[in-house]
Amino acid sequence: MGNGGSAHHQNGAHKRPRLEDVAARVGLSTASVSLVLRGVPGPSERTRQRVLKAAADLGYQVDRTASTLASRRSRLLGVMVDIHRPFHAELVEHLHTAAEEVGYDLVLSTQTRTRDEHTAVETLLAFRSEALILLGPTAPADTLATLDNKAPVIAVGRRISDAALDVVRTADDDGVGQLVDHLVGLGHREIVYVDGGKGVIATDRRRGYRTAMRRHGLDDHIRILHGDHTEAAGERAARKLLEGDSLPTAVLTYNDPSAIGVLAALARAGVSVPGEVSVAGYDDDALSRLSCFNLTTVSQNAEEQARHAVTAAVERLDQDRTEPREVVLAPRLVVRGTTAAPA
Amino acid sequence: MGNGGSAHHQNGAHKRPRLEDVAARVGLSTASVSLVLRGVPGPSERTRQRVLKAAADLGYQVDRTASTLASRRSRLLGVMVDIHRPFHAELVEHLHTAAEEVGYDLVLSTQTRTRDEHTAVETLLAFRSEALILLGPTAPADTLATLDNKAPVIAVGRRISDAALDVVRTADDDGVGQLVDHLVGLGHREIVYVDGGKGVIATDRRRGYRTAMRRHGLDDHIRILHGDHTEAAGERAARKLLEGDSLPTAVLTYNDPSAIGVLAALARAGVSVPGEVSVAGYDDDALSRLSCFNLTTVSQNAEEQARHAVTAAVERLDQDRTEPREVVLAPRLVVRGTTAAPA
DNA sequence: ACCAGCACTTAAAGCGCTTTAATTTGTCCT
DNA sequence: AGGACAAATTAAAGCGCTTTAAGTGCTGGT
Numbered sequence: 001m002g003n004g005g006s007a008h009h010q011n012g013a014h015k016r017p018r019l020e021d022v023a024a025r026v027g028l029s030t031a032s033v034s035l036v037l038r039g040v041p042g043p044s045e046r047t048r049q050r051v052l053k054a055a056a057d058l059g060y061q062v063d064r065t066a067s068t069l070a071s072r073r074s075r076l077l078g079v080m081v082d083i084h085r086p087f088h089a090e091l092v093e094h095l096h097t098a099a100e101e102v103g104y105d106l107v108l109s110t111q112t113r114t115r116d117e118h119t120a121v122e123t124l125l126a127f128r129s130e131a132l133i134l135l136g137p138t139a140p141a142d143t144l145a146t147l148d149n150k151a152p153v154i155a156v157g158r159r160i161s162d163a164a165l166d167v168v169r170t171a172d173d174d175g176v177g178q179l180v181d182h183l184v185g186l187g188h189r190e191i192v193y194v195d196g197g198k199g200v201i202a203t204d205r206r207r208g209y210r211t212a213m214r215r216h217g218l219d220d221h222i223r224i225l226h227g228d229h230t231e232a233a234g235e236r237a238a239r240k241l242l243e244g245d246s247l248p249t250a251v252l253t254y255n256d257p258s259a260i261g262v263l264a265a266l267a268r269a270g271v272s273v274p275g276e277v278s279v280a281g282y283d284d285d286a287l288s289r290l291s292c293f294n295l296t297t298v299s300q301n302a303e304e305q306a307r308h309a310v311t312a313a314v315e316r317l318d319q320d321r322t323e324p325r326e327v328v329l330a331p332r333l334v335v336r337g338t339t340a341a342p343a
Numbered sequence: 344m345g346n347g348g349s350a351h352h353q354n355g356a357h358k359r360p361r362l363e364d365v366a367a368r369v370g371l372s373t374a375s376v377s378l379v380l381r382g383v384p385g386p387s388e389r390t391r392q393r394v395l396k397a398a399a400d401l402g403y404q405v406d407r408t409a410s411t412l413a414s415r416r417s418r419l420l421g422v423m424v425d426i427h428r429p430f431h432a433e434l435v436e437h438l439h440t441a442a443e444e445v446g447y448d449l450v451l452s453t454q455t456r457t458r459d460e461h462t463a464v465e466t467l468l469a470f471r472s473e474a475l476i477l478l479g480p481t482a483p484a485d486t487l488a489t490l491d492n493k494a495p496v497i498a499v500g501r502r503i504s505d506a507a508l509d510v511v512r513t514a515d516d517d518g519v520g521q522l523v524d525h526l527v528g529l530g531h532r533e534i535v536y537v538d539g540g541k542g543v544i545a546t547d548r549r550r551g552y553r554t555a556m557r558r559h560g561l562d563d564h565i566r567i568l569h570g571d572h573t574e575a576a577g578e579r580a581a582r583k584l585l586e587g588d589s590l591p592t593a594v595l596t597y598n599d600p601s602a603i604g605v606l607a608a609l610a611r612a613g614v615s616v617p618g619e620v621s622v623a624g625y626d627d628d629a630l631s632r633l634s635c636f637n638l639t640t641v642s643q644n645a646e647e648q649a650r651h652a653v654t655a656a657v658e659r660l661d662q663d664r665t666e667p668r669e670v671v672l673a674p675r676l677v678v679r680g681t682t683a684a685p686a
Numbered sequence: 687a688c689c690a691g692c693a694c695t696t697a698a699a700g701c702g703c704t705t706t707a708a709t710t711t712g713t714c715c716t
Numbered sequence: 717a718g719g720a721c722a723a724a725t726t727a728a729a730g731c732g733c734t735t736t737a738a739g740t741g742c743t744g745g746t
Contacts, residue, residue, distance in 0.1 A: 016493070018702055029726045034704060044724060059493075064469040065408040065417070066702035069731045073704095074408070081426075083435050089426040093455040105466065108451040112436040123448065126407040127470075150359065150402075231633055257633075264635035287630070290574055290600075292607035361732060372696045377734060387694065409732035412701045416734095 017058040025054040037062065068128055075104050077313055078129025078151070080120045080137065083110040086286050087300065088135050091156065094306030095133065102314050104130075125150060131313035141165075152316035154309050157300070159200050166312040167326045168305050172201055173208030175298040175331035179252055179280050180212035182296075182333055186341045188250045188278065189218055194227040194237040194262065196254025202229075205254055205282065223248070227258055234261020242269050247277055249342040256281035256288045259295055263338070274340035284334050294337035304329055360401040368397040380405065411471055418447050420656055421472025421494070423463045423480065426453040429629050430643065431478050434499065437649030438476065445657050447473075468493060474656035484508075495659035497652050500643070502543050509655040510669040511648050515544055516551030518641040518674035522595055522623050523555035525639075525676055529684045531593045531621065532561055537570040537580040537605065539597025548597055548625065566591070570601055577604020585612050590620055592685040599624035599631045602638055606681070617683035627677050637680035647672055 036051040068074040081088040109120040131152040141163040154166040193209040196202030227233035253259040259281030280296040288295035315321040362373045379394040411417040424431040452463040474495040484506040497509040536552040539545030570576035596602040602624030623639040631638035658664040
C-alpha cells in the first residue's frame with residue numbers, strides 16, 4: 001500500500017526531463033525540438049542553437065523507448081554473444097564501431113551456462129532489435145531459419161548448411177591449410193593433427209588438414225588424433241605421441257587451448273619446442289600471445305567479420321536485400337615462436 | 344520516394360503481433376489480455392487459458408518499449424562491463440540469475456578501447472535503466488555521484504573514497520593478507536611483492552601485503568618490486584630478482600598475468616616452482632586454472648558480489664533505501680600447485 | 687421482484703516521442 | 717498594396733502497451 005509508485009530516484013533527483021520541458025524552455029513546440037535534436041533539416045539556425053542550449057542545460061537525453069515506439073524503428077542491432085569467449089569480446093568491440101558508422105546501436109545479450117541461446121535471443125527481440133547478429137550460434141539451421149522470419153539473422157563464425165540466412169565466417173579449412181603450408185615450407189613432413197571433435201567448425205578444420213596434406217603429396221603422413229576443444233585434450237594427445245616410438249616433427253591442433261595442452265605435456269617430457277617439435281594452434285586467443293607460449297596460430301580477423309556482419313544487416317534493413325549472402329573470409333596466419341624448421 | 348518505410352522484414356514474415364491481435368483472436372479487450380500475460384490476478388481461469396493459447400499460437404511477444412513507456416517502469420538494471428575482462432563475464436552470469444529472481448532484466452553495455460565509460464553509461468540510461476551496476480568503474484568519485492542523481496549507482500569491485508554511493512567489493516588487503524598467512528604458515532619468511540602500480544585496487548593490495556608482513560613480525564623482509572597489471576611486468580620483476588645474489592623463497596604479485604610472467608621468467612632461468620620459489624597471483628583468472636600454471640591465487644567470489652549488487656539495486660528501487668551502503672566481502676584463498684614449503 | 691455484493695471485463699486516458707499535413711510567417715515581385 | 721511562394725513552425729494523430737475507473741452480469745438474500 002502506501003503511495004502509488006515504488007520506483008524512486010534518490011538524492012535531490014527530479015524526474016528526467018522530457019521533450020516538452022525543453023520545448024517549454026525555448027517557447028517552441030515539441031515537434032521543432034524533436035527536429036533539431038535529430039538533426040533533421042528544417043528549423044532555422046537560431047532555433048537550432050537555442051534548442052541545443054536548452055537541452056544541454058536541462059541535461060535532456062532522448063528516451064529510446066519512446067522514440068522507438070513513435071518512429072517504428074529502433075535502429076538497434078541485437079547481438080548474441082557468449083560473454084565468456086574472448087574472441088566474442090573482440091568482435092563486439094568492432095561491431096560497436098561498425099554499427100555507429102551506419103547510425104545503429106547495439107544491444108547485447110549473452111548466453112551463459114545457465115542462460116541459453118533461446119533466452120538470449122528472446123531478450124533481443126523484446127528490445128525490438130531490427131536484426132539479429134548471432135556470434136557462434138549452436139542452434140540447428142531450421143531454428144535459425146524460423147528466427148529469420150521475425151528479424152533478419154546474421155550468423156557469425158559458423159557455417160550453416162542450407163538455410164536461407166546471412167553467414168559471415170572465415171574459411172576454417174583454409175586456415176589449417178595455411179598452417180600446413182607454413183610447416184611444409186619449413187621442411188616438415190610428419191605433421192599430425194589433434195582433432196576438435198564433432199562440430200561444424202571441427203569438421204572444416206579437419207578437412208582443411210587432410211586436403212592440404214594431400215596437396216603436398218603427404219597422404220601417407222596424415223595422422224589425426226582424437227581430441228576436443230580443451231587443454232586436457234591436447235595433453236592427452238601429446239602423451240599418446242610420447243608413448244609412440246618416434247615423435248612427429250610438428251603438431252597442429254583444433255584450437256589454442258588444445259595446443260597449450262600439447263605444449264605443457266611436451267615441456268614436462270623435456271621435448272623442446274620448436275627445437276624438436278613445432279606446435280601450432282588456432283584462433284589467436286589472448287592466451288597464445290602470452291610470451292611464455294608465444295604460439296603460432298591462425299587469426300580470425302575480428303574486425304573484418306564485424307564489419308561484414310553489420311553491412312549484411314544494413315543491406316537487409318535499408319537496402320531491401322532479400323537473397324541470403326554468405327561471406328567467407330580468409331583467415332590470417334600468425335607465425336610466432338613455436339614453429340621452426342625441423343631438426 | 345518509393346514506398347514509405349524502409350525497414351523490411353523478409354521471407355514471408357508479417358508484422359509482429361500486437362496485444363490487439365491476441366485480443367481479437369479471443370474476442371476480448373487488450374486490457375484483459377495484458378492482465379493475463381502479466382499474471383495479474385483478476386481474469387477467470389477460462390479466459391486465462393484461452394489468452395495464453397492464442398498468444399502462443401500467434402507467437403506473441405511483449406514489446407518492451409511499449410510496456411516500459413506505459414508502465415513508467417522498465418524493470419531494467421543497466422550493467423556496464425568491460426567485455427574483455429573474464430571476471431566481468433563471470434559477474435554478468437551471476438547478475439543474470441540474481442536479477443531474474445527478483446523480476447528484473449539486464450541490459451549490458453560495454454566499454455572498450457574505443458568506447459569509454461561515459462558512452463556506455465549513456466546507452467544504459469537511454470534504455471531507461473532504473474539502476475546502474477558498474478563493474479570496475481574508473482570514473483572519479485564525483486562523476487559517479489552526479490550519475491547517481493539520474494539513477495541509483497552500484498559500483499562493483501572498486502573502493503570509492505567518500506561518495507554517497509553503494510559499493511560492493513572484496514577486501515583486497517585481506518586477500519593478499521590471506522596469501523601471506525598461507526605462505527608464512529608453510530614456513531616462508533622472505534616473501535616479496537610485485538606491485539600493481541597506482542590504482543585504488545593496487546594500493547589496497549600493497550597495503551594488505553605490508554600489514555600482513557608486519558603482523559607476522561616480518562617487517563625487515565618487506566620488499567616491493569615495481570610492476571603493473573601485465574605479464575611483462577611480472578617478467579621484469581622476476582629478472583630483477585634473478586640478478587640479485589639470493590632469491591626470496593616466495594613471490595606474490597598484484598594479479599594473475601603478472602604471476603604468470605614471474606613463472607615464465609623463473610622457468611627460463613631453470614628455477615623450479617614451487618621447489619625453490621613459491622609464486623602466487625590474484626584474481627583466479629581462467630588462466631591460473633590452466634594445468635600448465637596451476638597457480639595459487641585469490642578468488643573474488645563473483646556470485647556473492649553479483650547477488651549483493653542486485654540486492655542493493657532492488658533496495659534502492661523497491662524498498663526506499665536512501666543511505667548508501669558498502670558491502671565488503673572476504674575474498675577466498677585458492678591454493679593450487681605453485682606454493683609449497685620452502686626448501 | 688429488487689438490490690447488494692462479487693467476479694470479471696473493458697473504455698479510455700495516457701507514457702514520451704515522431705511524423706504528416708496544415709498553418710503561420712517572411713520575402714519578393716508586380 | 718496584394719499575392720505567390722518558400723521557409724519555419726506546429727497541431728494532432730498515433731506507436732503498443734498499462735492502468736484506473738467504470739461497467740456488465742451474476743449470485744443470493746430479503
